[in-house]
Amino acid sequence: MKRFFILLYILVTPALAYSQASLYFPANTGQKWYFKSTPVDTLNTPQDSLSTYRIDSFAVVTTYEGLTANVVLSKNGLRETVPFQPYTDTTYINLDGNNGKTYLSFSAINSLLGTIDTTGIDSILGTSLSDLLARLASFEGWYTNYRFNNTVNSTYTYFQYDTTITIDTITLPMRFELRGKRIADGELVTEIGTFQTKRFVNSFVLSYLLGVPPFVLPVGILTVKDSIWFAPNMWIVQSHIPTSGIDLSVFGLPSFTLPGVKITSIPEIIVTGVEETVSGPPAGFELLQNYPNPFNPETTVRFTISREGRYSLNLFSVSGEYISEFGSGIYTQGTNKETIRLNNLPSGIYILRLEGEGFSSALKLTLMK
Secondary structure, three states: OHHHHHHHHHHHHHHHHHOOHHHHOOOOOOOEEEEEEEEEOOOOOEOHHHOEEEEEEEEEEEEEOOEEEEEEEEEEEOOOOHHHOOOOEEEEEEEEOOEEEEEEOHHHHHHHOOOOOOHHHHHHHOOOHHHHHHHHHHHOEEEEEEEOOOOOOOEEEEEEEEEEEEEOOEEEEEEEEEEEEEEEEEEEEEOOEEEEEEEEEEEEEEEEEEEEOOEEEEEEEEEEEEEEEEEOOOEEEEEEEOOEEEOOHHHOOOOEEEOEEEEEEOOOOOOOOOHHHOOOOOOOOEEOOOEOOOEOOEEEEEEEEOOOEEEEEEEEEOOOOEEEEEEEEEEOOEEEEEEEEOOOOOOEEEEEEEEEOOEEEEEEEEEOO
């Protein structure tokens, strides 16, 4: 009997460890991910000429809305310019045993739709899908959408919201759902290597509720599926949103399809010719992107300096007009931080400049009220 339990321990322990969410996320800040985002048409054929590029950065570990959060900053753009652009989006990730939680916000729900053009469904439904999603803002919070120890092919719902929309004079009951499903582990070959991955499918589902509560039958109208691959110590290494079908037959309207997007890992983006012509500050002098960004009304800025000295942080409008000083004095070598509050300024983009010891650096802050 003792041998049986020893054998059971040997067999089960590696499986349990392999399902720990923390094993799939980088251990230290500073990790950067590089992605190529390629739209696919209604036949799921990649449209390489329309590709854009994304850079994610593991910025800091902090406390956000009551949980320990790994803060990942993101930016999108053309290959030639994205390395020099400011980070414009923030993702919060909590790792809790076998579960990976993300802080779900209105922007996060929109991002699940990828680069899909919803103009068609907007015009047919007589309202904006974004307007419908805006009603979900009050449900922002932490949700367990990646369950690394979940039974394969077992679907779980981590968000559901029933509401109504009005088209002309007709009010229709609708349901929003976010579902998750872990599918079979598998090998993934990418440009940056071959990985043994955990795989999930997140689904955004919009349904029409047929019947009278409590006896209602959800009739699916739109399902957007996002397949995601996780690699050990790397987190997400690939994502794929295929073409989605819009079934409006329940309203007596024609059905159609929406194109999707494939996001793949690529090697570090190095733009030659630009860096070689720019005389920048010395190594160790860096103004890091603020988090969160966009923000309202408070954000934190970190900066690294190679030697102790007198430095200042000043805020300007995009037209170059001086607004205020947010830090000035003697700062020690290493990483420092300041909290910036913009209570009395309108939404918009502002420029923060770090100056000292003969060097300067600037970044864009996005205030969104």
